[in-house]
Amino acid sequence: MLYDELRALARRLMESEREGHTLTPTALVHEAYLRLSRERRIGVEDRGEFFAVAATAMRRILVESARRRRRVKRGGEAERVPLEAAEELEALDGWLSDREAEEILAIDAALDRLGEVTPRARRVVELRVFAGLTLDETAAALAVNEKTVRRDWLLARAWLRREIGGGELAAE
Amino acid sequence: MDRERWQRIEALFADLADRPAGERAQRLAAAALPAEEARGVAELLAAHDGEGRLAVEGRLRDDLPGAFVAGGRLGPYELVERIAVGGMGEVWLAERDEAGYRRRVAVKRIRRGLESEELLARFRVERQALARLAHRSIARLLDGGVDAEGVPYLVLEHVAGRPVSEACDAARLPLARRLELFEEICRAVAYAHANLVVHRDLKPSNIFLTEAGEVRLLDFGIAKILDPESAETSQPRTRTRQALATPEYASPEQVAGGVVTTATDVHALGALLYELATGRRPFAEHESSSLALARAIAEVEPPRASEAAARAAEPERAARAAARRTTPRELARALAGDFDTILATALAKEPARRYPSVERLAEDVARFRAGHTIRARPDSLAYRFRKLVGRHRAAAAALLLALVALLAAGVETARQSAIAARERDAARRERDAAREVTEFLVSLFEADPYAERGRTRDATTLGEFLAASEEAVRTELTDRPALRARLLTLLGRLHANLGRHDPAVTLAGEAVAALRALPGAAPRDLAESLNILATALQERGDFDAAEPLFREALALRVAELGELHEESAESVNNLAVVLSLRGREADQDEVERLLRRGLELRRRLSGEDHLDTAQSVNNLAVFYYQRRSPGDLELAERHLREALAIRERQLGLEHPWIANSRSNLGNVLLDLGRAGAAEPLFREAIRVWTATLGAEHPRVSSGLWGLSRALEARGDLAGALEAARRSAAIDAATLADAHPHRADAAERIAALEASLATAGAAGSGRSAP
Numbered sequence: 001m002l003y004d005e006l007r008a009l010a011r012r013l014m015e016s017e018r019e020g021h022t023l024t025p026t027a028l029v030h031e032a033y034l035r036l037s038r039e040r041r042i043g044v045e046d047r048g049e050f051f052a053v054a055a056t057a058m059r060r061i062l063v064e065s066a067r068r069r070r071r072v073k074r075g076g077e078a079e080r081v082p083l084e085a086a087e088e089l090e091a092l093d094g095w096l097s098d099r100e101a102e103e104i105l106a107i108d109a110a111l112d113r114l115g116e117v118t119p120r121a122r123r124v125v126e127l128r129v130f131a132g133l134t135l136d137e138t139a140a141a142l143a144v145n146e147k148t149v150r151r152d153w154l155l156a157r158a159w160l161r162r163e164i165g166g167g168e169l170a171a172e
Numbered sequence: 173m174d175r176e177r178w179q180r181i182e183a184l185f186a187d188l189a190d191r192p193a194g195e196r197a198q199r200l201a202a203a204a205l206p207a208e209e210a211r212g213v214a215e216l217l218a219a220h221d222g223e224g225r226l227a228v229e230g231r232l233r234d235d236l237p238g239a240f241v242a243g244g245r246l247g248p249y250e251l252v253e254r255i256a257v258g259g260m261g262e263v264w265l266a267e268r269d270e271a272g273y274r275r276r277v278a279v280k281r282i283r284r285g286l287e288s289e290e291l292l293a294r295f296r297v298e299r300q301a302l303a304r305l306a307h308r309s310i311a312r313l314l315d316g317g318v319d320a321e322g323v324p325y326l327v328l329e330h331v332a333g334r335p336v337s338e339a340c341d342a343a344r345l346p347l348a349r350r351l352e353l354f355e356e357i358c359r360a361v362a363y364a365h366a367n368l369v370v371h372r373d374l375k376p377s378n379i380f381l382t383e384a385g386e387v388r389l390l391d392f393g394i395a396k397i398l399d400p401e402s403a404e405t406s407q408p409r410t411r412t413r414q415a416l417a418t419p420e421y422a423s424p425e426q427v428a429g430g431v432v433t434t435a436t437d438v439h440a441l442g443a444l445l446y447e448l449a450t451g452r453r454p455f456a457e458h459e460s461s462s463l464a465l466a467r468a469i470a471e472v473e474p475p476r477a478s479e480a481a482a483r484a485a486e487p488e489r490a491a492r493a494a495a496r497r498t499t500p501r502e503l504a505r506a507l508a509g510d511f512d513t514i515l516a517t518a519l520a521k522e523p524a525r526r527y528p529s530v531e532r533l534a535e536d537v538a539r540f541r542a543g544h545t546i547r548a549r550p551d552s553l554a555y556r557f558r559k560l561v562g563r564h565r566a567a568a569a570a571l572l573l574a575l576v577a578l579l580a581a582g583v584e585t586a587r588q589s590a591i592a593a594r595e596r597d598a599a600r601r602e603r604d605a606a607r608e609v610t611e612f613l614v615s616l617f618e619a620d621p622y623a624e625r626g627r628t629r630d631a632t633t634l635g636e637f638l639a640a641s642e643e644a645v646r647t648e649l650t651d652r653p654a655l656r657a658r659l660l661t662l663l664g665r666l667h668a669n670l671g672r673h674d675p676a677v678t679l680a681g682e683a684v685a686a687l688r689a690l691p692g693a694a695p696r697d698l699a700e701s702l703n704i705l706a707t708a709l710q711e712r713g714d715f716d717a718a719e720p721l722f723r724e725a726l727a728l729r730v731a732e733l734g735e736l737h738e739e740s741a742e743s744v745n746n747l748a749v750v751l752s753l754r755g756r757e758a759d760q761d762e763v764e765r766l767l768r769r770g771l772e773l774r775r776r777l778s779g780e781d782h783l784d785t786a787q788s789v790n791n792l793a794v795f796y797y798q799r800r801s802p803g804d805l806e807l808a809e810r811h812l813r814e815a816l817a818i819r820e821r822q823l824g825l826e827h828p829w830i831a832n833s834r835s836n837l838g839n840v841l842l843d844l845g846r847a848g849a850a851e852p853l854f855r856e857a858i859r860v861w862t863a864t865l866g867a868e869h870p871r872v873s874s875g876l877w878g879l880s881r882a883l884e885a886r887g888d889l890a891g892a893l894e895a896a897r898r899s900a901a902i903d904a905a906t907l908a909d910a911h912p913h914r915a916d917a918a919e920r921i922a923a924l925e926a927s928l929a930t931a932g933a934a935g936s937g938r939s940a941p
Binding site: 099 | 175178179182185186189215216217218219220223224225226227228229231232254
């Protein structure tokens with residue numbers, strides 16, 4: 001399952017990380033794609049499909065990682081993630097800043113409301129925010145034109161800013 | 173949320189987002205939405221303008237606004253569609269209204285999120301380059317500016333057409349017509365050169381053939397402007413490697429990070445000519461990875477164009493010939509001989525051996541096309557010899573350096589005797605010494621049965637080359653004992669470089685004995701032979717025998733050359749290494765003193781950023797690694813990273829010394845408890861050593877040893893055992909039975925087998941119900 005593979009890959013990459021190089025979620029997704037295609041487990045034609053699935057998996061990983069941080073910060077609530085996964089998530093603690101972690105949780109909570117009225121905009125946010133795709137990559141993954149993606153993104157971005165931006169989150 | 177209300181908000185927002193404030197207010201009022209919906213739109217617009225911006229947006233690579241989109245505007249131009257995306261920029265087809273008609277242009281700019289100082293500088297160079305070029309075969313610069321975000325863009329003539337190679341095939345142009353077009357391309361490049369612009373990225377996708385059948389050069393994106401005052405060398409060397417855009421058409425100097433000149437464009441044109449004539453790129457068979465390709469460009473001679481045409485697999489062979497309105501046999505016949513010579517000259521590895529200018533290349537192509545004799549000549553015998561040496565990369569540098577040193581030594585001897593003898597006499601002896609060595613080495617090449625025809629030359633191995641050389645030295649040079657000893661030392665050194673220590677010991681030992689017995693032998697020669705002999709003994713594990721030889725070499729060099737000399741510094745280092753390897757407690761203070769002294773000498777002789785300095789830094793790190801006083805491991809890590817950084821800067825892509833640094837770093841990290849970080853370092857070291865030194869080299873064994881330890885630390889016992897066995901197999905073939913590594917390996921294998929058996933038993937126990 002891609003979720004497990006991405007998480008395990010993230011941990012391996014973090015461990016072998018060289019000085020001065022930070023592994024980002026975007027880099028992780030692209031690295032995973034390269035590896036799977038090198039192993040010929042996916043073909044070029046599956047690229048869009050891969051990123052669509054990867055975005056969902058990354059959403060889960062980032063949300064769990066952000067929750068973990070919050071728990072650790074607040075002095076520990078019972079651990080609900082399986083032990084092995086917890087260790088891997090621990091390796092990712094440095095991924096997000098505190099503010100980003102809070103935003104990820106807020107976006108996760110708000111996103112389904114957006115999806116009710118405009119499902120495609122929700123997919124665009126997942127692909128861009130969680131998998132780090134550019135507009136043209138997003139357009140390719142969703143098999144729609146770039147103009148449409150831009151329009152969805154501008155709307156979703158403004159909506160998310162209004163819903164969760166500023167407000168209770170103090171500036172850094 | 174109410175879907176209908178939302179859709180009204182959404183539609184109005186989309187319409188207003190890109191408009192200026194005044195227009196927004198007007199249209200919002202005109203839409204006459206219910207107050208709540210109007211407020212919703214206004215809030216979204218405020219957010220769109222930046223209110224409540226989220227931190228996660230900072231991670232996006234194409235953060236809006238300002239990214240190019242179809243329908244967007246840039247100054248007076250409306251963007252229609254994206255034509256190309258490259259590593260640095262994107263190119264858009266755009267239109268502008270001009271006195272009643274739509275003028276089509278190409279707009280090029282740096283991709284959002286990628287603007288760096290370097291890219292911006294390169295963009296300025298492109299603009300500057302194009303501004304000085306007005307030629308009908310070069311796409312014109314029309315305009316330029318900066319967008320709202322401050323990112324510069326260029327507006328260029330839009331060329332409707334397709335890449336020249338593709339267009340030639342589609343139109344089924346015969347060879348002669350292709351050559352005419354090629355000459356036209358050469359004229360445009362020559363014009364750029366005359367205006368001091370080097371393109372550096374010539375390839376079919378940058379050279380279009382228009383529908384009217386004219387050629388156009390595009391994309392001066394990594395062009396370089398030559399400085400007429402201080403010539404090409406004023407450019408920083410590093411820039412070349414960063415600017416390397418298209419490895420398929422790159423030149424050896426671009427791959428190696430060397431100095432780029434107009435000769436670089438000559439090479440690229442040679443590659444283009446090859447492709448236009450044969451339908452195949454010169455290094456097509458090496459394009460599996462960019463690393464393999466880079467190596468091929470630096471080292472491998474491409475197949476002759478005539479062979480490429482004759483030997484391609486069907487149906488490509490027939491299709492390519494058909495696209496030239498001929499048959500494979502006819503095409504091969506047309507290309508054999510002079511055309512092959514033209515390509516060999518244009519594609520020569522050394523820039524100085526290529527056509528001196530693009531005009532000269534074009535002239536020869538025109539002569540060939542007209543059936544006249546070409547000017548370029550096939551390679552000379554002496555040059556082919558150097559190429560043979562060049563192919564054996566691990567030993568090539570050593571051999572060439574040694575050859576130069578031999579010649580210099582001959583000259584030196586002659587110069588000294590000139591004090592006493594007549595000048596005329598001295599000049600003759602200088603010439604004789606140089607010629608003697610050269611002819612001797614060239615004769616080795618001629619005796620090589622495989623070197624006659626180009627195609628089978630790779631069958632010859634360096635081992636055969638060395639064996640033939642040795643026999644020749646022994647039988648031919650009995651009356652020249654000093655030269656004979658120097659060459660025996662040289663051969664010993666080449667064997668040592670290949671990890672063959674037994675022949676190295678024999679050859680260098682023979683040289684030492686000969687020089688000791690020879691009255692008037694140069695102390696410097698003796699020191700060199702001692703040094704090679706001791707190195708080979710040390711590699712075999714015979715540290716006690718090596719130590720006094722290293723000491724003697726050091727004393728000879730210091731007495732002859734002074735301490736502040738590269739050879740003396742080398743000896744200081746070598747003595748420290750052998751003492752360190754022997755590992756006696758009583759020697760350790762001397763080891764540290766020697767290593768620090770060696771490092772100091774090398775810093776003074778060669779500076780901080782030099783390979784000799786890196787070697788000393790590395791050895792000091794190894795010393796700390798072995799000493800293990802508190803903090804020593806961290807100190808070792810820091811030194812090793814410093815040595816690695818110098819080597820990566822100085823040696824480029826891959827080199828056995830870089831592998832040494834990685835493997836050493838792997839060992840230190842392993843002992844610091846970071847097995848996960850160590851494992852890839854060992855794997856990379858093994859890969860590079862195998863590729864450069866061969867699979868049976870002792871260095872490969874030491875890399876496998878490290879890998880085995882790392883895998884064990886990570887719990888992969890089976891992998892660890894396998895690596896240990898492979899390591900032991902190499903040791904058995906290269907090391908004496910008494911070498912300590914042999915016993916260590918046997919012990920390690922036994923221990924791993926035992927652990928694996930235990931783990932296996934425990935594993936099956938656990939899986940039982």
